[in-house]
Amino acid sequence: MRHIVLSAALIAAALPAQAQIRNAPAPRALEFAAYIFAASNVCGYRIGTEQFEGLLAKQSVRIEDVQPRGPFGNRVQTIFTLMSNQMQQNRDQACLAVAGEYGPEGTVAKNVLLPAGADTGAPAKPAESAKPAEPVKPQ
Numbered sequence: 001m002r003h004i005v006l007s008a009a010l011i012a013a014a015l016p017a018q019a020q021i022r023n024a025p026a027p028r029a030l031e032f033a034a035y036i037f038a039a040s041n042v043c044g045y046r047i048g049t050e051q052f053e054g055l056l057a058k059q060s061v062r063i064e065d066v067q068p069r070g071p072f073g074n075r076v077q078t079i080f081t082l083m084s085n086q087m088q089q090n091r092d093q094a095c096l097a098v099a100g101e102y103g104p105e106g107t108v109a110k111n112v113l114l115p116a117g118a119d120t121g122a123p124a125k126p127a128e129s130a131k132p133a134e135p136v137k138p139q
């Protein structure tokens with residue numbers, strides 16, 4: 001009887017954790033958000049909010065989930081920092097590549113990233129988390 005009570009207690013304790021994992025966005029969605037934020041930061045592109053939110057919605061994620069104060073903002077921020085540093089090392093090629101994928105003539109999706117002067121509607125607000133364009137030096 002003691003083992004049954006202990007097993008039931010362990011299962012009950014694990015249920016909230018399982019629910020949280022089940023509701024978490026796919027890692028790919030977090031990487032995508034970080035990639036777009038990093039491209040905006042390093043290359044100076046503006047984010048086409050409607051297109052960006054539409055692509056996130058296809059992955060069952062809201063913009064509020066991946067922003068700095070969102071429930072997954074810390075994860076996105078970590079990925080963002082790594083991607084920004086990597087893009088900065090070979091900036092010209094990285095900016096051309098990301099524009100080819102998500103720019104006005106993008107092969108993956110069009111108008112997710114726009115030239116700096118383009119009107120994007122409401123901002124996606126990655127600037128709150130934006131680090132300087134310089135690579136972060138490891139300690």
